[in-house]
Amino acid sequence: xxxxxxxxxxxxxxxxxxxxxxxxxxxxxxxxxxxxxxxxxxxxxxxxxxxxxxxxxxxxxxxxxxxxxxxxxxxxxxxxxxxxxxxxxxxxxxxxxxxxxxxxxxxxxxxxxxxxxxxxxx
Numbered sequence: 001x002x003x004x005x006x007x008x009x010x011x012x013x014x015x016x017x018x019x020x021x022x023x024x025x026x027x028x029x030x031x032x033x034x035x036x037x038x039x040x041x042x043x044x045x046x047x048x049x050x051x052x053x054x055x056x057x058x059x060x061x062x063x064x065x066x067x068x069x070x071x072x073x074x075x076x077x078x079x080x081x082x083x084x085x086x087x088x089x090x091x092x093x094x095x096x097x098x099x100x101x102x103x104x105x106x107x108x109x110x111x112x113x114x115x116x117x118x119x120x121x122x
Contacts, residue, residue: 007112014104019043020111027107032099034107048110049117054102058095066091 008018017027024040037044070087073079109115 008108010105010108013108014101017100017104020108027104028100032096032103034103043111045107048107050103050106050110053106054099058098058102062091062094062098 007013007020008016008023012018013020013023013027017025019026019038019041021043022038022041024038026035026038026040027045029035034045034050036046066087070084074084
């Protein structure tokens with residue numbers, strides 16, 4: 001799937017880890033670590049400032065969702081306390097998946113809009 005500009009769509013690039021320029025699956029060098037550059041078209045991914053924005057949102061959103069889920073399960077079913085250990089792998093899995101999607105989406109948007117740090121005009 002490509003957009004009008006020839007690169008992959010935002011959804012395709014985010015969910016599949018595609019390079020925003022060539023569409024190859026080279027965006028990640030691990031579970032949630034961005035590659036230094038695209039192995040196919042040599043686009044430098046280090047020049048993009050993805051930062052910790054996705055992590056902050058994920059901590060707040062997923063933390064609230066998991067807390068509500070744990071409280072609901074406790075009140076509805078009253079399981080043994082040790083049963084709540086199941087929330088930890090769910091939280092870790094959702095966080096890693098969300099980080100991957102969030103980082104990819106921000107990088108693709110920065111590439112498309114040619115976003116850079118703010119500069120003062122002289």
